[in-house]
Amino acid sequence: MLAYTYIERGKFQLIEKPQPQIIEPSDAIVRITLSSICTSDLHIKHGSVPRAVPGITVGHEMVGVVEAVGKEVTKVKVGDRVTVNVETFCGECFYCKNGYVNNCTSPNGGWALGCRIDGGQTEYVRVPLANQGLDRIPESVTDEQALFVGDVLATGFWAARISEITEDDTVLIIGAGPTGICTLLCVMLKTPKRIIVCEKSEQRRAFIRQHYPDVLVITPTDCEAFVMAHSDHGGADRVLEVAGGTDTFQLAWQCARPNAIVTIVALYDQPQTLPLPEMYGKNLTFKSGGVDGCDCEEILQLIEAGKIDTTPLITHQYPLDRIEEAYRLFEDKEDGVIKVAITNNSQNCPKELV
Ligand SMILES: NC(=O)c1ccc[n+]([C@@H]2O[C@H](COP(=O)([O-])OP(=O)(O)OC[C@H]3O[C@@H](n4cnc5c(N)ncnc54)[C@H](O)[C@@H]3O)[C@@H](O)[C@H]2O)c1
Numbered sequence: 634m635l636a637y638t639y640i641e642r643g644k645f646q647l648i649e650k651p652q653p654q655i656i657e658p659s660d661a662i663v664r665i666t667l668s669s670i671c672t673s674d675l676h677i678k679h680g681s682v683p684r685a686v687p688g689i690t691v692g693h694e695m696v697g698v699v700e701a702v703g704k705e706v707t708k709v710k711v712g713d714r715v716t717v718n719v720e721t722f723c724g725e726c727f728y729c730k731n732g733y734v735n736n737c738t739s740p741n742g743g744w745a746l747g748c749r750i751d752g753g754q755t756e757y758v759r760v761p762l763a764n765q766g767l768d769r770i771p772e773s774v775t776d777e778q779a780l781f782v783g784d785v786l787a788t789g790f791w792a793a794r795i796s797e798i799t800e801d802d803t804v805l806i807i808g809a810g811p812t813g814i815c816t817l818l819c820v821m822l823k824t825p826k827r828i829i830v831c832e833k834s835e836q837r838r839a840f841i842r843q844h845y846p847d848v849l850v851i852t853p854t855d856c857e858a859f860v861m862a863h864s865d866h867g868g869a870d871r872v873l874e875v876a877g878g879t880d881t882f883q884l885a886w887q888c889a890r891p892n893a894i895v896t897i898v899a900l901y902d903q904p905q906t907l908p909l910p911e912m913y914g915k916n917l918t919f920k921s922g923g924v925d926g927c928d929c930e931e932i933l934q935l936i937e938a939g940k941i942d943t944t945p946l947i948t949h950q951y952p953l954d955r956i957e958e959a960y961r962l963f964e965d966k967e968d969g970v971i972k973v974a975i976t977n978n979s980q981n982c983p984k985e986l987v
Pocket residue numbers: 671672673784785788807808809810811812813831832833834837853875876877878879880881897898899900901922923924
């Protein structure tokens with residue numbers, strides 16, 4: 634099968650690999666129908682994910698059909714359409730029991746797929762700990778609707794959850810990339826009084842205005858003054874930083890009112906400074922981290938109920954054998970791209986797997 638592979642720093646390549654097999658009784662094999670490219674894949678390509686193992690198939694956003702299951706897998710069965718969770722977790726350790734699945738202590742715990750073990754920009758993937766890592770897609774939900782459930786949408790859902798948003802709040806979201814938009818969709822579920830999105834790119838500001846007309850949209854330059862003028866207590870009650878730019882950490886806390894919650898979703902290339910003397914008296918609460926992606930079942934139910942729709946984010950589609958072009962477009966942010974869906978050309982290949 635074709636597998637888009639991390640060869641070395643700066644180089645991904647589409648190469649032939651054998652189809653994966655069940656290794657552990659808790660594994661499942663999934664035939665991938667749709668996958669996507671994430672900003673974190675680009676971080677691997679550029680060598681800024683030291684844990685990433687050369688030779689692995691990249692990709693950690695995917696949906697597909699269960700092709701085979703090990704004997705301990707009870708949650709899904711062969712033929713089920715499923716979303717694959719970006720995180721592998723055991724469900725039993727201290728961290729899993731507390732919902733902190735990103736820090737699961739099992740050997741494959743956390744972000745393993747498409748980073749430390751073979752991922753999903755290919756035709757078949759082996760999913761370890763499949764009772765936790767797979768969720769059945771409801772009948773009425775399409776693959777396109779479910780594509781982001783395991784990664785960027787799980788991130789937006791987690792970010793909105795930990796931000797403790799109330800209906801009286803003015804919420805500022807910095808960054809309207811795919812993760813920022815997913816965060817926006819999940820913040821909208823909390824029905825805060827006002828949502829302000831700050832985004833640098835004119836094209837992405839236009840995307841937000843077009844699809845979410847009730848949201849206030851602002852440039853970074855005018856952001857602080859705008860937030861002060863459009864909030865009730867001298868700043869945003871909740872700030873969600875989803876841009877990861879050079880100045881966006883600073884912008885986030887500067888736009889927050891005293892006693893606000895500032896949630897850092899972004900992953901920075903450089904260390905950030907926390908200028909405590911300047912912040913003194915603002916009494917801010919900071920939250921941060923890698924997504925605890927354990928709400929996929931609830932997210933799928935929300936999609937089924939029509940409360941979340943991420944399909945407008947799929948601006949482009951490419952078949953797997955043209956994934957190089959898709960990466961170029963996504964990386965260069967050409968043609969108004971938000972997300973690319975990678976389709977599989979092997980839909981009719983024989984099912985001779987395990
Ligand atoms: N915590 C997690 O588990 C998790 C999960 C997924 C993504 N992320 C991180 O979230 C961030 C966003 O991811 P993405 O996929 O949406 O990436 P992206 O690069 O497409 O989006 C970032 C957006 O921020 C905008 N931006 C940059 N500088 C800005 C500024 N000064 N003011 C306003 N907007 C600005 C960019 O124009 C872009 O639209 C990344 O840092 C990514 O690594 C974290």
